[in-house]
Amino acid sequence: MRVSVIQMNQGSEKQANLDQARRLVDAAIASDRPGLVSLPETWTNLGGGRESRQAAAERLPAPGETGGAAYELLRGLARGHGIHVHGGSIIEAPGPGDDPEKLYNTTVVFDPEGREIARYRKIHMFDIVAPDGTGYRESALYGAGERLATFEAGGITFGCTICYDMRFAEQYVVLRRMGAEAILVPSNFTLQTGKDHWEPLLKARAIETQCWIIAAASTGQYLERGQPRSVYGHSLVADPWGHVVARASDGTGWATARIDPAITARVRRDMPVMEHRQARRIDLDAAARGA
Template sequence: MRVSVIQMNQGSDKARNLAEAERLITAAVEADRPGLVTLPETWTNLGGGREARMAAAEVLPPEGSGEPGGPAYELLRSLARRHGIHVHGGSMVEAGDGKLFNTTVVFDPAGMEIARYRKIHLFDITGPDGTGYRESALYGAGDRLVTFEAGGLTFGCTICYDIRFAEEYIALRRAGAEAILVPSNFTLATGKDHWEVLLRARAIESQCWILAAASWGQYEERGQMRAVYGHSLVADPWGHVVAKVSDGVGWATARIDSGVTARVRRDMPVLAHRDARPIAL
C-alpha cells in the first residue's frame, strides 16, 4: 500500500488551511497514487490564540453515523470519495463536552468515518528556548487507543506529543498495528534534536511503520511568532527513513511492504520476549 504524508504551513485562517489541504492532497494523489494520505496535527488551525481555536472548532457527528459534519469534516469525507482513498485527517480542533479536543478522524474510500482518536498526552512543557506550552489549558485528553483497517493493514493512531510515550506504541503493536500515524506540530526547538530520533526509535521498538505528517514554518500566536520543524517522514520497522519532506510545504510517498514487517518481526521477536519476561518495576 502506498501512503503519502502531507506537510503544511497552516495558520489561523481556517478557510485558507482547508483550501491548502485540498490542493496538496489532490497533487499528491495525482502524482503518486497513494491508497492513504495523512495530514498534520491541527491542520485546520495553528496559532491565533484561544479565540482562533474556538472559531476553528467543529462539533463532530456521532462516530460512524454517516451524518454531516462541519466544513473540515466534510472536506475530508469528500476527498476520500473523490479520489477513492483512505484519508487520515491528521487532527482537528473538536468542540465537545464543554471543552476542546485534539482529534483525528479517518475516512474510507466511500467517505464513511472508520476511526476517531483524541490525543491522550497533552503538551504541557517549557521548551529549551523558554517558550511555554499548556495544551491542557484548552484541551481535554483522550482515554482510549484506536486502530483501523485500510488496504489489508492495521493502522494505529497517535498525535504529536504521544511520540514520547513508548508504552502507547507497544500497546498499539499488541492491538495488531502494523503502521502507526503521528500527525504533529513539533516545535523547531525540540524538533531539530528529537523529531527523527524519536520516530525512528518508536519504529524500532514497535516494529511498525511510522507515518509522520508534520507542520512546517512560522505561525503567529498571541502577537509572537513561533516555528514548527516539519520534516514529515515515513520510517520502516527497522528504523530506516524511507521517505522524507524537506523544508517547505509538500508531501512524501512510500510503499508499506508487509514482507519487511514480517521479516523484522520474525528475525527479532522482541514482542514475544517482552511478554515472556516481564520486568517488575
C-alpha cells in the same frame, strides 16, 4: 500500499487552511497515486490564540451524519479520490458528556466510500517549557482522550497517535499488541525540540514496535497571540527497521512511501521482540519498587 504524508504551513485562518489542504492532497494524489494520505496535527488551525482555536472547532457528528467544513472536506477527498484519508487531527468542539470548557485534538479517518472508520483523541497533553523558554500548556485548552484506536486499510492495520504521544513508548507497544503494523503520528513539533528529538523518537518507535511510522508534520512559522513561533516540519515515513524511507523537503509539500508487509513480516520473524517482552509475566512497576 502507498502512503503520502502531507506537510502544511497552516495558520489561524481556517478557510485558507482548508484550501491549502485540498490543494496539497490533490497534488500528492495526482503525482504519486497513494492509497492513503495523512495530514498534520490541527491542520485546520495553528496560532491566533484561544479564540481562533474555538472558532475553528467543529462538533463531530455521529458516523454517517453530516459534519462541519473540515470533516466534510476530508470525507469528500476520500470519496472523490477513492482512497483512505487520515485527517491528521482537527479541533473538536465538546459534545454531550464532555467538559464544556475543553476542546479536543482529534483524528478522524475515512475509507474510500467516505465512511468514518476511526476516531481518536490525543491522550498526552503538551505541557512543557521549550529550550528557548517558550511555554506550552495544551491542557489549559484541550481535554485528553482516553481510548486507543486502530483501523484497517489495504489489508494493513494502522494505529492512531498524535504528536506528543510519541514520547510515551508504552502507548505504541499497546498499539502493536492490538495488531498495528503501521502507526500514524500527525504533528506540530516545535523547531526547538524537533531539531534534536523528532527523528530519533520516530525511529525508536519504529524499531521497538517493528511498525511503519507515518508522520505528517507542519512546517514554517505561525503567529501565536502576535508572537512568531516555528514548527519543525521534516514529515517522514520510517520502516520497521528504523530506516527513513521517505522525507518531505523544506516548505509545504508531501512525501510518499510504499508500505510493504513483507518487510514487516521479515523484521518481526528475525527479531521476535514481542515474544521476548518480559512485561507479560513481570510486574515492572513492582520490580522497580523492589517488591
